[in-house]
Amino acid sequence: MLDFRLYVFYTVAKKLSFTKAAAELHITQPAVTRHIHELEQQFGVALFERAGKQIRLTPAGKIALDHAEIIHANYRQLEFDLNSLKGQHSGVLRLGASSTVAQYVLPPVLARFHDKHADITISLVSGNTEQIEQALLNRDIDLGIVEGRTHLHELRYTPFVPDEIVLVARTEHPLAQRDEVSVEELKAYHFLLRERGSGTLEVIEHALRQVGVKLVDLPIEMYLGSTESIKSYLFHSNCLAFISIYAIESELKAGSFRVIDIQGLDISRPFYTILRQGDAEPLSETFLRFARRHYNHG
Missing domain, CATH: 3.40.190.290 (D-Maltodextrin-Binding Protein; domain 2)
Structure with a gap:
């Protein structure tokens, strides 16, 4: 697990809500506030500022989030690599798919994948192609599968199924x-x-x-x-x-x-799989290998 205060910050920064972060972390809102305050004291900077009833990241908060993203990804890579040594595949895989793919293409392969890899927890969000691309850029998901023609240079597109x-x-x-x-x-x-x-x-x-x-x-x-x-x-x-x-x-x-x-x-x-350029996502690659076998062999 990441340093818990950093994980609390990461969750608040992604949700931009102390209330939603508290619900996701299963702790009280005052506890969230305390962890953020301790982190701000440690670094000597404010990480959030109020904007009416909402909060937003300060410039320091944006820098902290960039580093927290990297630390979070490295931890997930560590968890995967150590589990692989034991012959286990476990972890959390966050998928995003454009509407057609999410509703009609993925469910059969997800069911089979879960039967084989029950220790991997999968979440799937759907939206149009632009929304899935943005979710990947925001690191809200690990892997996207979309149906558009326009390719963003920050993402890596690979044909998936026709x-x-x-x-x-x-x-x-x-x-x-x-x-x-x-x-x-x-x-x-x-x-x-x-x-x-x-x-x-x-x-x-x-x-x-x-x-x-x-x-x-x-x-x-x-x-x-x-x-x-x-x-x-x-x-x-x-x-x-x-x-x-x-x-x-x-x-x-x-x-x-x-x-x-x-x-x-x-x-x-083709439907395309999309990953962030330069990112290594072992769970994503495990899923994609399985999915391609599924569609190649029926």
Whole structure:
């Protein structure tokens, strides 16, 4: 365990809340305040300042957090290496995944991984690609899996598994009985799209541009914040939507949705794993090796 006062500081700095830190650490708020005060006395600087009802890091606090991040990562590396000597894999792995990956791609492999490595505690948060990238930059997660095309230079992107985005409609839709439609025909129908910041929307927009279509050329009925909300809306409308093939497997089997091919348009992409440049994350690598075997062998 890290020096407990430093760990208290680290938790408060990440939460920017004494109350939330106390709840996570299972200690009282006065105890949190005392530990922070002792640390400030030790270094002779203030680490936090009040901003109304909120707190924020002072310049000294930001420097302290940078070092606490490194110390925390080194401790987790130490814990992993010593456990490996004993033939054990244990620790905490914090995953973040964009919505499609978190909901449809990861659950099966997470279940199998837990069966094999029950001593590794995994947490999974989801959001759009931008949010997951930011969480990784903030060191709130150890490993991200996303679906966007834009790559930040601070992060290392590696293809994970392939995906295909397809045009989908409910079976009662006028186009549902067609084997194929032209790009121009799309402009006559209303669409549901994911919100800005979504990796899926970014990929769709890029693919459409390659065939001479801009999003503004399409009648957009609504932007929605999740694939599930788009699927639910589709059931009750004559809209069209571009959705990952992973997300509609059960609907295709049930016959409630149809995939409509578009002439000259193929929207294929990889999902990417992302790590911070230069970081060694042994638990992340252990998980990724397992996950790739899962998807390569079924």
